[in-house]
Amino acid sequence: MNKKNFVAVVMSGALAFSAMVPGAAFAEEKSYSTNELHVAIWDNNQLAGLQQIADEWSETSGVKVQIDVITWNEYWTLLEAGASGGELPDVFWMHINEAQKYMASDMLLNMNDYIEADDAIDLENYYEGIVNIYRYDDKQFALPKDHDTIALIYNKSIFDKYGVDYPTDDWTWDDYCAAAAAIQEAGAADGVYGTAMNTNDGQDGWYNFIYDFGGKLISDDNKTSGMDDENTIAGMTYLAENLFPSMPAQDLMAVTDPDVMFLSGIVGMMLQGSWMVNTFYTAENSADYAWAEIPYYDANGNGTSDEGERCSLYNGLGWAVAANTADPQAAFDLVSAFCSEEGQLKQSELGVTMAAYKGASDAFANAFEGMDISAFLKVEENGTLIQHPASRYTTAWEGGFTTGLIEAWQHLEKMADVCVEMAAMMNEVLASE
Numbered sequence: 243m244n245k246k247n248f249v250a251v252v253m254s255g256a257l258a259f260s261a262m263v264p265g266a267a268f269a270e271e272k273s274y275s276t277n278e279l280h281v282a283i284w285d286n287n288q289l290a291g292l293q294q295i296a297d298e299w300s301e302t303s304g305v306k307v308q309i310d311v312i313t314w315n316e317y318w319t320l321l322e323a324g325a326s327g328g329e330l331p332d333v334f335w336m337h338i339n340e341a342q343k344y345m346a347s348d349m350l351l352n353m354n355d356y357i358e359a360d361d362a363i364d365l366e367n368y369y370e371g372i373v374n375i376y377r378y379d380d381k382q383f384a385l386p387k388d389h390d391t392i393a394l395i396y397n398k399s400i401f402d403k404y405g406v407d408y409p410t411d412d413w414t415w416d417d418y419c420a421a422a423a424a425i426q427e428a429g430a431a432d433g434v435y436g437t438a439m440n441t442n443d444g445q446d447g448w449y450n451f452i453y454d455f456g457g458k459l460i461s462d463d464n465k466t467s468g469m470d471d472e473n474t475i476a477g478m479t480y481l482a483e484n485l486f487p488s489m490p491a492q493d494l495m496a497v498t499d500p501d502v503m504f505l506s507g508i509v510g511m512m513l514q515g516s517w518m519v520n521t522f523y524t525a526e527n528s529a530d531y532a533w534a535e536i537p538y539y540d541a542n543g544n545g546t547s548d549e550g551e552r553c554s555l556y557n558g559l560g561w562a563v564a565a566n567t568a569d570p571q572a573a574f575d576l577v578s579a580f581c582s583e584e585g586q587l588k589q590s591e592l593g594v595t596m597a598a599y600k601g602a603s604d605a606f607a608n609a610f611e612g613m614d615i616s617a618f619l620k621v622e623e624n625g626t627l628i629q630h631p632a633s634r635y636t637t638a639w640e641g642g643f644t645t646g647l648i649e650a651w652q653h654l655e656k657m658a659d660v661c662v663e664m665a666a667m668m669n670e671v672l673a674s675e
Contacts, residue, residue, distance in 0.1 A: 246431050249539030252633070252661050254357060254543075270304070272571065272572075273573070274304070274305055274569050274571065274572040275568065276568050276569040278304060278305065278308065279305055279307050279308070279332040279333060279569075279572060279573055279576055280331045280332050280333075281307060281308065281309045281310065281332065281334065282310050282312055282317065282320065282331035282334040282335070283310070283311055283312075283335050284311065284312055284314050284317045284335065285311065285517070286311045287520035287521060288594045289309060289487040290592075291588075291589060291593065292580070292589075293307070294578060294588075295588055295592075296579070298307065298579075299576055299579040303572065303575065303576075305572050309344040311371050313485055319341065321334070321344070321349075324349070324564070325344070325349050330564035330566065330567075332563065332564055332569075332573045333563055333564075333567075333573050333576055333577060334386045334564070335374060335559045335560070335562070336350070336383070336559065336560040336561075337445065337559060338375050338557055339603065339637050339638065339640065340636075341375055341383070341384070341632075342378065342449075342632075342633070344380070344562075345378035345379075345381075346375065346378060346567070348565060348661065349560070349564070349565055350384065350562045350563065350564070351383070351384040351563035351564065351567065351573070352381045352382070352565075353381075353382045353385065353574060354380075354381055354382055355570060356574040356578075357385075360574075360575075360597060362578050363385065363578055363581065365382070366601065367599055367600055368385075368386040368559060368598050368599055369386065369389050369600060371556075371558075371629040372557075372558035372560070372598050375558065375629075375632070376560040376562070384560025384561055384562040385561050385580075385581040385598075386558050386560055386599075387558065387581065388558050388559055388596055388597060388598050389556055389557070389558040389597070389603075390516070390517050390537075390556055390618075391448055391515070391554045391555075391596070391619075391621050391627065392513055392516075392536050392618075392619035392621070393458055393487075393514065393516070393533045393534065393536055393554075393615070393618050393621065394418070394512075394514075394535065394537065394553040395504070395511065395512060395532070396510060396511035396531070396534065397504070397507065397509070397510055397511065398530050398531070399507075399527075399530045400425060400434060400507070401425070401508040401510065403424050403506075404428035404434075404510075405428070405509075406421050406424045406428075407421070407426055407539075407584045408512065408532070408534075409421065409534040410534055411503065411620065411624070412536065413535075413538075414537055414539070414540040415451075415480070415484070415537045415540070416456070416484075416540060417537060418437075418511075418604065419485055419488070421511070422437040422485060422489075422510065422511070423436060423487070423488050425488070425510040425511075426487070426488040432506050432508075433508055433555075434509070434510065435488060435489055435503070435509050435510065436488030436509075436510050436511070437485060437488050437489055437497075437509060437511050438489050438495060438503050438509045439485070439489060439512065439650055440492060440495035440499075440500060441492070441496075441643060441644050441645070441646075441647040442643075442644045443500065443513070444555075444640060445515060445557060446476065446514050446518075447513055448477075448481055449555050450513065450553055450554060451480065451481050451535040452468075452474045452477045453477075453626075454477060454538065454539040454551055454553040455473050455476050455477030455480065455539055455551075456473035456476075456551070457473035457476070457477050458471060458473075458631075459522055459631040460668070461671075464672065464675075465672060466665070467639075467665040467666075467668035467669050468502070470572075470661060470665035472664045475657070478650070478658075479657050479658060482654040482657040483606050483654060485549055486654055487654075488652065490503065490509075490647055491652070492651035492652050493652075499513075500512055501521070505521075505522075505525055511665070513536060516596055516606075516615070516618040517595060519593070519613075520593065520609060522594075523613055527621075528613065529569045529612070531613070532613075532614065533613075533614060533615050533616075534617055535553070535617045535620055535621050536552065536553075536554050536621060536625070537626070539552075551625075551626065553625060553626050553627075553628050553629055554621045554625055554628070555627075555628050555630050555675035556628065556630065557630035558598050561580055561581060562577075581598070581599070582599075582658050583599055583602060586599035586602040587602045589610065590602055590603050590604070590605040591606075591609060592609065593610055595659065596619075600625055603619060604619070606618075606619070607619050633671075634675040635672075635675055638671045639667065639668040639671045642668065643664060644666065646660065646664050646667060647660060
């Protein structure tokens, strides 16, 4: 899940929805030792919907739920402080980049017994990859909250102004690059760029090229880097040669995030994740924005995705509970309300995110009136979902990419050599795990 543009805010209370969520009726039969649970998340766009689900659970459990939205960096500072003897929230989001560290440190509640006793939760009903992210030593330390995919967002007004045809679900990467170049050439005098993507855009950017070209970021056993794989280098070289010339300079994107550039009307199109739909839907110029499926690599040159490859990275957050929470049963029951089938369906209907519960995401595509976001779901039928790669110290090697790849972004001819350097950096981190 991406971490951009989150606003710090603390809120509680919202209108309750009419449909019962699982855990609510279940809660009526229980007596809890707490009357309030504190929940921490980092995305303000999801607050209203999640608070609505939580409030319905509160009506039957008698336990108030306060959800605090905290900026991404401050969020992990808070959890690190809690891990060092401070106070953790009762319930909070866990991310693939950080999960192994917290699970191995006994900071999270082992949910095995609670899951076994809860008829609303069957782990077989969730995306297996997301379940496994939050399992360690045969213990489940978080329940899957959601899943996400990648699509192409474009600004129709820019395409119209420069006479470039809109993207379609049949686009190859060659089509994408050609349109980006056309916009770049026509819009240069206006300061408009064809596309944008910086070194920090992994899941919603260059990771997809690696897997689309048959490469990999990390080995299946998480022991070695795939950055020096010949297919990985081929994908990254294609990116450098064909898309970088249509982007702002890397030093400019490092200062002004590509999302901000797009929202400011100076970027024609870009890749983006489903977790960001609300940001674009509520933007001032949202009527100009539209989505298409992520393009695919036409390896055989015949212009059909049946013969080519279409890959989308996917990821999913988990709902975790602090191991030292005052009332673990109450905290787990709230998590159950969020993660059970009814809760996941409601999450989709409210446009919070796509669901982690299999088959519960269709409503998400209909949650944004006037904006067709079906591309995020169609890729699951028309492409291959690749789970976001991770290891125990993911943040270390991803941080290495953010700075280490800058040279390749600035000097395109160095891409292959820089990829090999990134593999060495990554292998050093992996060896320490």
